[in-house]
Amino acid sequence: MDGSLLFQSLVLGILLGGLYALLAAGLTLYFGIMRVVMIAHSAFLILAAYLAWWFHRETGIDPLLSLFVTVPLFFAVGVLMQRLLVARLRPVTLTMMSVLLTFAIALTIEGLLGFVFSGTQRRIQLGYSGESIEVFGAHVAVVKLITFGLAAASLAALYVIMKYTKFGQSLRATIQHKEAAQLVGIKTDRVAGYGFGLGLATAAIGGTALSLDATIYPSLHWHWIGPLMAIIVVGGLGSIPGAAIAAMVLGIGQSLLQIPMGTTWAQTIFYVALFATLMLRPQGFFGGRLAQRF
Amino acid sequence: MLNASDRLSVSKAFVAKVVVFAACAAALLTFPSWAANPYILSAGVVVLSYAVLSTSWNFVGGFTGYISLGHAAFFGLGAYGTALLITKLDLSSFVAWFLAGVGVALFAIPVGWAALRVRGASFVIVSIALVLIMLLVFQSWSDFTGGSNGLVVPRPFPDMLRPEHHETFFYLFAALLAVTLLCWWLIDRSRFGMGLKAIREDEDKAEALGIPTYSYKLVVYVVSAFFTALGGGMYALWFGDLDPVFQFSILIGSYMVLMALLGGVRQLYGPLLGALIVGTALEYFKLEFGDTQFHLVATGLLLGIVVLFMPDGIIPAGMKLVDRFTPERSSIREMTAAELLERDQSESSERAGRHASTPSDPEPSTTEKAKR
Amino acid sequence: MTLTDAPPRESLATVSLSKSFGGVKAVDDATVTFVDGKVNALIGPNGSGKTTFFNCVTGMIKPDSGSVSYRGNDVTGRSPHRIARAGIGRSFQLCRIFPRMTVLENVLVAHRTDGLRSLLKGARNDDEIERARGYLRRVGIDHLERSEAADISYGQQKLLELAGVLMAEPDLIMLDEPAGGVNPALIGRIGTLIRELNAEGRTFVVVEHNMEMVMSLSDHVIVFDRGRPIAEGPPSEVQTDPRVLEAYLGV
Structure with missing residues (x-):
């Protein structure tokens, strides 16, 4: 194995880790705010990718511009989903039932995508699709x-929102201690809705970004949800920095392992990491203190 | 008087139960003779296999409240295990089937050991991950499993014609279902089952009362995996052709959950009833709409509705409805409740009176000024 | 209400028990010995670490350091069910019962299982049911045995929780705020029950805010502040201890 190949993989791993980090941050938001495991996150990711592809096919304009529609749209859908569906669940069984509910949403989205766009694999061809630039000897598309x-x-924007805006403060307060947040006058229901919207907006961005580079098909979301779930467990459920670190580490790991093992087997790193985490440290590796700081 | 009428209603309920049970069993067992054509019969086999799977799932889901979306992993392993034992080791079909079940149960021990360390959300995540891993492994390891080209399972009864084959497997699945239900029922009325239900209600509390919750969960998880694998193996013997995408499909796992939840996870026949409804609907959709993705949408919407509006399933919902429209029963209940309340109040005031006169007792008071 | 002069037998004891959550020391180097055969009270201001101490002792939380022993055996870090089997029963601060099981089942659950064979026995074993009914009668809610536990009143749930704890036949019973949130009549009833059960030889450790109950009921009071005991002794002594007043009034 020569050095430049290794370096190339490392760079690709970092780039992949960035996308994982963004998506995992969204998942962490839902979990932090409402203890909801959002299985449909990756289905919305693929939905956004399809919308970008469809937008490009219909208008011929750069698919990135579809963001201006999908981000607000997904935000609104997220708010509605929280207010109309998730909030209806009984608090006692919320976590379990929310898994099933969002799972149902994922199935519905997958089915509708297949219904409307058929199961054919789709890919966007752009003028700059094949171009790559050289970074220290590594070719990067x-x-x-x-x-x-x-x-x-987006991650930076999320960080700024969480850290420096009033809404972000209420959001963090709600994540850390819902009852206390209510006591100081935060409308936690509304905050939870907006937090949900924010999470879904990350799926819109991620999906649009994904559409530039990937072949998409309706059942693709299952390939994303597994790794993403593994990331948030390894990172410690509820910790955004934990999720980001785990995403980076595992993304790089996956990329490096592809050289000796091939793409399919390299994916197992997520599941190995998941089971190792449960055996050694069920609370996650980067949670705890870090979680409280963000 | 209350007791007498109680006993009467109990015995009435018992008779009703026996009659309904006999009627359902008879309807089920004679199904092959009145099924219009082999296609309908094969749909019946599919529905029965779903019933076996969701009843098996309900060992974990119903008793402990842990929702596994990944039981398709055990289903697929049972199917592939059976097929591989027949083709690679030349075992006879049903020996292979049983050994595969045992093998999967053994495999479930370390998996459960890891997965059951976490509760709630993490457990569900792990269960999903399990199916995805299996799918990955069985697709990639194609020298051994046949990969996406599929794996043909030798037929156990090579001389049988198709309708006869379906009929035989219909009864085999029915027998497996009966054993699974019997086992669930036995656990349900045992002390072990009571401990498991306590876990479902409040795991910490159960543990504090001296129930070794972790071991309980692990045992029932393994039992559940065993029956799910037997269901999978039987399916392999019947269907005769395996593909990782179908065997380790997250969809199969979600069917098990949907069926059990729809029928009611706390009821013995809940999953069976759910399987009858959902399984029949799925077969119908496949017939009517062919290969479109419509069954996904239907499954998704139905699951969503069940989760939002009747998380306890249709059996409890139905019983509530019956209760409401049976004036006699509801009035007896109300009376009893009122009576009990009255008795309780008079008793507690009586006791309070007694206490006040006992010198060693504290003055009844809620003043908590000392606290501040 | 006076302590015997003979040196007390060791029941439950902790040595240098500590537990912190993210930098906050909930229990800080707590060395406590409870008196066998007596009603011990654990009091202290809100947030003084009583419940965390409870949870460390009963195995619900693993302590960071220190040790817990019961009757001379080290039980530190054992899982809660093993501690329960060692003879320590406990209730929870906000009463916890199994809501969708009947009152009788709530008590039956706490049977002592001996070996695998008893597990497969039917849950409705007659002896066990009689025993469970006995405890329900004892706490005065036997007429409710067929109701779902979620349907009975809060006070009745508290009594039900106690009946469940008794069913496991513990030698030491730890109650977290038995008088919290219940009416005065019921407080009296719970007090009497504790007295009676104590007279039969069961040791009690009671966390309680209701001072009148503590003072009249307990033989030995331990005062917690900032995660460690600051004073202990008979109630009359503790009541006038300046350190206790300071802790409560925050002088």
Whole structure:
């Protein structure tokens, strides 16, 4: 194995890790706010990718511009979903039932995508699809850089929102201690709705970014949800920085393992990490103190 | 008087139960003779296999309240285990079937050991991950499993014609279902089952009362995996052709959950009833709409409705309805409740009176000023 | 209400028990010995670590350091069911029962299982049912045995929880705020029950805020503040201890 190949994989791993981090951050938001495991997150990811593809096919305009529609749309859908569906569940069984509910939503989305767009594999062809630039000897596709750039910018925006806005403060307060947040006058229901919307918005961004670089088909979301779930468990459920770190580590790991093992087997790293986490540290590796700081 | 009428209603209920049970069993067992054509009969086999799977799932889901979306892993392993034992080791069909079940049960021990360390959300995540791993492994390891080209399972009864084959397997599945239900019923009325239900209600509390919750969960998880694998193996013998995408499909796992939940996870026949409804609907959709994705949408919507509006299933919902429209029964209940309340109040005031006169007792008071 | 002069036999004891949550020391180097055969009360201001201490002792939380022993055996870090089997029963702060099981089942659950064979026995074993009914009668809610536990009143749930604890036949019973949220009549009834059960030889450790109950009921009081005991002794002494007043009034 030569050094440049290794370096190439490392760079690709970082780029992939960025996207994982963004998506895992969304998942963590739902869990942190409402103890909801959002299985449909990756289904919305694929939905956004399909919308970007469809937008490009119909208008011929760069699919990235579909973001201006999908991000607000997904935000609204997220708010509605929380207010109309998730909030109806009984608090006692919320976590379990929310898994089933969002699972049902994922199935419905997958089915509708197959219904409307058929099961055919789709891919966007762009002028810059095949281009790549050289970074210290590693060839990196432009679309991958764009994807990473989008993910990094969104994560940064999320960080700023969480850290410096009033809404972010209420959100964090709600995550840390819902009853206490209510006591200081935070309308936790509304905050939870917006938090849900924010989470779904990350799926819109991630999906659009994904559409530039990937072949999409309706059942693709299952390939995403497994790794993402593994990431949030390894990162410690509810910790955004934990999820981001785990995403980076596992993304890089997956990319590096692809050289000796091939793409399919490299995916097992997520599941190995998942089971190892449960055996050694069920509360996750990066949760706890970090979770409280963000 | 209350007791007498109680006993009467109990025995009436018992008779009703026996009659309904006999009628259902008879209807089920004669199904092959009145099924219109082999296609309908094969649909019946599919529905029965669903009933076996969701009843098996309900060992974990119903008793402990842990929802596993990944039981398709055990289903697929049972199916592939049976097929591989027949083709690679030349075992006879039903020996292979049973050994595969045992093998999967053994495999479930370390899996459960890891998965049951966490509760709620993490457990569901692990269960999903399990199916995805199995899918990955069985697709990639194609030298051994046949990969996406599929794996042909030798027929156990090579001389049989198709309708006869379906009929035989209909009865085999029915027998397996009966054994599974019997086992669930035995656990349900045992102390072990009571401990499991306590876990479902409040795991910490159960543990504090001296129930070794972790071991309980693990045992029932393994039992559940065993029966699910037997269901999978039987399916392999019947269907004769395996593909990882279908055997380790997350959809199969979600069917098990949907069926059990729809029927009612706390009821013995809940999953069976759910399987009859959902299984029949699925077969119908496949017949009417062919290969479209419509059955996904239907499954998704139905699951969503069940989760939102009747998380306890249709059996309890139905019983509530019956209760409401049976004036006699409800009035007896109300009377008893009122009576009990009255008796309780008079008793507690009587006791309070007694206490006040006992010198060693504290003055009844809720003043908690000392606390501040 | 006076302590015997003979040196007390060791029941439950902790040595340097500590547990912190994210930098906050909930239990801090607590060395406590409870008196066998007596009603011990554990009191202290809100947030003084009583419940965390409870949870460490009963195995619900693993302590960071220190040890717990019961009758001379080290039980530190054992799982809760093993501690329960060692003879320590406990109730929870906000009464916890199994809501969708009947009152009788709630008590039956706490039977002592001996070996695999008893597990497969039917749950409705007659001896066990009689025993469970006995405890329900004892706490005065036997007429409710067929109701779902979720349907009975809060006070009745508290009594039900106690009946469940008794069913496991513990030698030491730890109650977390038995008088919390119940009416005065019921407080009296619970007090009497504790007295009676104590007279039969069961040791009690009671966390309680209701001072009148504590003072009249307990033989030995231990005062917690900031995660450790600051004073202990008979109620009359503790009541006038300046350190206790300081802890409560925050002087």
